[in-house]
Amino acid sequence: LAPDTFDDAYVGCAEEMEEKAAPLLKEEMVRHSLLRESWEAAREAWEHRRRGLTLPTGFKAQHGIAVMVYTNSSNTLYWELNQAVRTGGGSREFYMKHFPFKALHFYLTRALQLLQGSGGCSRGPGEVVFRGVGTLHFEPKRLGDSVRLGQFASSSLDKAVAHRFGNATFFSLRTCFGAPIQALSVFPEEREVLIPPHEVFLVTRFS
Structure with a gap:
């Protein structure tokens, strides 16, 4: 964690x-x-x-x-x-x-x-985003584990964009604290959602 x-x-x-x-x-x-x-x-x-x-x-x-x-x-x-x-x-x-x-x-x-702006998960289920990692294969121990990414983590609303960053581990995440930064990003075409280090995710599926 x-x-x-x-x-x-x-x-x-x-x-x-x-x-x-x-x-x-x-x-x-x-x-x-x-x-x-x-x-x-x-x-x-x-x-x-x-x-x-x-x-x-x-x-x-x-x-x-x-x-x-x-x-x-x-x-x-x-x-x-x-x-x-x-x-x-x-x-x-x-x-x-x-x-x-x-x-x-x-x-x-x-x-x-x-x-x-929404105050986290208290007002809704969060936004589905995708994150591709090219060099590190991550696998949780079991369903129901709590995990966090441990850093500021870039993700995208566009699955194809995320795949371009790698497939060693590919995350589908429902983020309650990540924020859309497309309008401020140096690369707006990536449709980026930036996830803060403190967000914790519950593992519901992995393969």
Whole structure:
């Protein structure tokens, strides 16, 4: 169940973290040149993309920029973020000392929460999405197992698109917390739904 994943959803502390995130981002960009370069490039792209978008109440530029940073696969930042997410939740001390993307994780998580907007599974069964993985074969032990992907995980509303990313493991998921980011993605044709690290899935079928 990816026990070391940093999976904070900022429940009850989002407003407090919103105040801390801006100065924290500046500190982290000083220490991480790729984060700084990616954020600045995405900020320029956001100024063009935001025109004509209908965004939910509370959705700020930083949220949109974070999504664009993540979906820009021309560099390795999305991979570095997920590497950090997979190991950053082992302890609070480890997170505080060694997790290098606190602000980016917060802004991206909040972006998905605001874009998703429904409050999780309490208001419906969720959206069916697909995720193809090219190099890792995953098989649960039994039906009824709880699993999570342990990182920010890209999926698509289009099954054919997901197959292009691989078939070593092919997931059909019903997500309650994943958010459609097609309008903000660097690759809108992929019809992407981004799933946050904290979402847990129940295995109902596998082969």
